[in-house]
Amino acid sequence: MDLIKVLEQQNMKAEPPKVNVGDTVRVHIRVKEGNKERIQVFEGTVICKKHGGVEETFTVRRISYGVGVEKVFPLHSPSVEKVELVRKGKVRRAKLYYLRDRVGKAAKVKEAL
Numbered sequence: 001m002d003l004i005k006v007l008e009q010q011n012m013k014a015e016p017p018k019v020n021v022g023d024t025v026r027v028h029i030r031v032k033e034g035n036k037e038r039i040q041v042f043e044g045t046v047i048c049k050k051h052g053g054v055e056e057t058f059t060v061r062r063i064s065y066g067v068g069v070e071k072v073f074p075l076h077s078p079s080v081e082k083v084e085l086v087r088k089g090k091v092r093r094a095k096l097y098y099l100r101d102r103v104g105k106a107a108k109v110k111e112a113l
Contacts, residue, residue: 008054013076019058021046021096022089022109027060027073028081039081042071045089045109047096061099063107068100088112 019025026043044062047070051057056075061068073080090112099107 011054011076016056016075017083018085019046019049019075019083020088021049021094022091022112024086024089024109025060026084026086027071028084029073030079030081043086044069044071045096045099047099048094063103 023046024044025046026041029040029042031038031040042060042062044060046058047061048059049056050059054076057072058075059070059072061070063069088111089109091109096109099109
């Protein structure tokens with residue numbers, strides 16, 4: 001068990017981003033196309049966090065051209081360049097899956113002051 005914990009500590013990022021459910025974030029992802037590499041930005045609302053430790057993930061949802069798009073990002077992945085906090089959200093749930101059924105202003109999360 002100690003060997004597993006040591007390996008987890010080595011693979012974790014030094015300063016993982018502070019991401020909470022309900023926050024609107026801008027995730028910068030390193031994308032490789034052929035032999036070129038670029039940074040792609042995905043902005044949306046964090047609807048859930050899962051697992052813990054090295055395999056911790058968070059799901060970001062946004063509406064793109066009228067279609068809901070969700071992406072799951074590993075928190076400690078080397079392909080995730082950085083996570084910017086756009087605004088903090090005020091929520092009372094750990095998982096915001098109910099936002100999938102809502103459209104327009106009903107799908108907004110209140111801002112925490």
